[in-house]
Amino acid sequence: MTPREAAQRAIDLGANGVTVEHFTGDVTLDLNTTDRALLSSSLDGRPLWLTVDKPVEPEHIVLAHQRMRISCDTAVRRLSELGYHVRNADHLPKQPAEQDAVLLRGLDSSEIVPPGHILAVSRRLVRPVQEVVERLAVYGLRARSIPEPVLDHDVKILCRDADGDEPWLKPTARVRRHHVVKASAILGLACADIAARLREYGFDVSPIENLPARAGESELALLRRELNGEGSWIDTDKPVPAGHLVALSHHYGWTVREAADRMANYELTIPAELPDRPEVGDLMLLSEGFDEEPPWLTTEDPIAPGHILDAAQRHGRTAEEIADRLRAYGFDPPPTSTLPDRPTLIDLKLLSRYLDGTHPWLTRAEPVTLTFLIRAARKLRLDILEVVTRLTNARLDVPDPTELVRTALARVPRVAPPLWTVGEGANGQEDV
Numbered sequence: 001m002t003p004r005e006a007a008q009r010a011i012d013l014g015a016n017g018v019t020v021e022h023f024t025g026d027v028t029l030d031l032n033t034t035d036r037a038l039l040s041s042s043l044d045g046r047p048l049w050l051t052v053d054k055p056v057e058p059e060h061i062v063l064a065h066q067r068m069r070i071s072c073d074t075a076v077r078r079l080s081e082l083g084y085h086v087r088n089a090d091h092l093p094k095q096p097a098e099q100d101a102v103l104l105r106g107l108d109s110s111e112i113v114p115p116g117h118i119l120a121v122s123r124r125l126v127r128p129v130q131e132v133v134e135r136l137a138v139y140g141l142r143a144r145s146i147p148e149p150v151l152d153h154d155v156k157i158l159c160r161d162a163d164g165d166e167p168w169l170k171p172t173a174r175v176r177r178h179h180v181v182k183a184s185a186i187l188g189l190a191c192a193d194i195a196a197r198l199r200e201y202g203f204d205v206s207p208i209e210n211l212p213a214r215a216g217e218s219e220l221a222l223l224r225r226e227l228n229g230e231g232s233w234i235d236t237d238k239p240v241p242a243g244h245l246v247a248l249s250h251h252y253g254w255t256v257r258e259a260a261d262r263m264a265n266y267e268l269t270i271p272a273e274l275p276d277r278p279e280v281g282d283l284m285l286l287s288e289g290f291d292e293e294p295p296w297l298t299t300e301d302p303i304a305p306g307h308i309l310d311a312a313q314r315h316g317r318t319a320e321e322i323a324d325r326l327r328a329y330g331f332d333p334p335p336t337s338t339l340p341d342r343p344t345l346i347d348l349k350l351l352s353r354y355l356d357g358t359h360p361w362l363t364r365a366e367p368v369t370l371t372f373l374i375r376a377a378r379k380l381r382l383d384i385l386e387v388v389t390r391l392t393n394a395r396l397d398v399p400d401p402t403e404l405v406r407t408a409l410a411r412v413p414r415v416a417p418p419l420w421t422v423g424e425g426a427n428g429q430e431d432v
Contacts, residue, residue, distance in 0.1 A: 052084055055084075061076060062096045062101050093138060103135055144202045176266070181211060185215035210265055227248070239270060239299060243283065285311050303332070319341075322336075368391055
């Protein structure tokens with residue numbers, strides 16, 4: 001079977017994201033150990049697999065050379081035959097150096113190499129910074145000049161978590177004030193010194209007016225998910241969750257708007273709509289697990305009907321009252337007119353992903369599957385049509401089960417009937 005034939009067969013069986021045009025029709029798919037290893041992300045012949053819609057990086061080719069004992073040319077040629085595009089294939093050396101896998105680790109060769117990566121590799125390989133830059137150029141990777149001398153704390157300034165490790169700041173992205181504050185507090189350096197050093201590395205740094213001269217633990221705590229100054233950082237690429245702002249207001253005695261203004265000063269995105277002061281129960285309502293702790297609800301994800309009903313039951317309110325309170329924080333909850341006034345445990349179980357009545361809940365983000373309908377009917381001892389009706393009333397995306405079954409059956413491979421029936425011999429006579 002050729003890759004093109006395999007792709008078409010996968011489409012016939014209902015696979016998503018497969019494009020026949022990626023493959024030529026004249027290459028036979030050989031499922032030997034070498035091919036399977038080469039097509040796996042970890043080069044071990046097991047998932048996760050490389051995908052033809054994403055270019056293969058030089059790092060993968062170098063690792064294939066080192067682990068599989070094949071030449072770079074052989075790896076590139078075979079991947080090309082199977083429909084893959086290898087980036088910077090013309091720059092691959094005939095004989096990669098042993099440390100090149102470390103040099104290329106995690107790099108997107110279409111982007112400028114982060115300076116933090118260069119400093120980290122220089123330290124790990126005990127090689128001069130300029131030698132690292134020159135070796136990257138052999139693979140066709142671009143890097144900006146590194147200011148000399150390199151300071152001990154530079155590698156921490158150049159990474160997002162100020163800990164000397166990836167993820168690194170991207171050279172083409174603007175450095176916002178929250179990073180300056182974070183690095184200042186962790187390294188004990190002035191915000192002005194942090195910003196100046198970043199500019200020496202070629203970064204575009206936001207103006208730092210209205211920031212403290214030197215950030216401390218109180219500023220650092222605002223940027224962590226937990227308000228005790230420990231734990232992971234909030235995701236600065238997404239809007240600050242309303243629950244985090246309410247938690248700040250409780251902890252510091254601020255209004256929700258004051259908490260939002262402080263975060264906005266760090267160039268973090270805040271919700272467009274916020275009440276001035278929280279009500280009793282808001283912190284519980286805004287937490288996914290109703291425990292007044294992160295993870296918090298986010299405006300990027302749809303509000304689940306199960307969350308509304310569970311909150312209504314816990315707070316002794318109607319579903320519409322809960323929905324109104326969520327709207328005050330900028331959320332867009334589903335209509336509640338068809339939700340039960342007094343939800344039962346069966347209602348909550350039916351709306352939960354694992355049929356246990358708790359988070360995670362089903363949402364409008366993805367259609368309900370036939371498998372879920374069958375599991376729910378069996379576990380909750382309901383007629384499958386009743387399951388469909390209840391889920392539809394919750395405004396979930398529930399396809400017609402008859403159509404689901406018909407579609408599933410259409411994907412079942414057709415098996416040719418045997419030349420004779422069970423119990424008969426090849427000549428049509430009954431076997432003894």
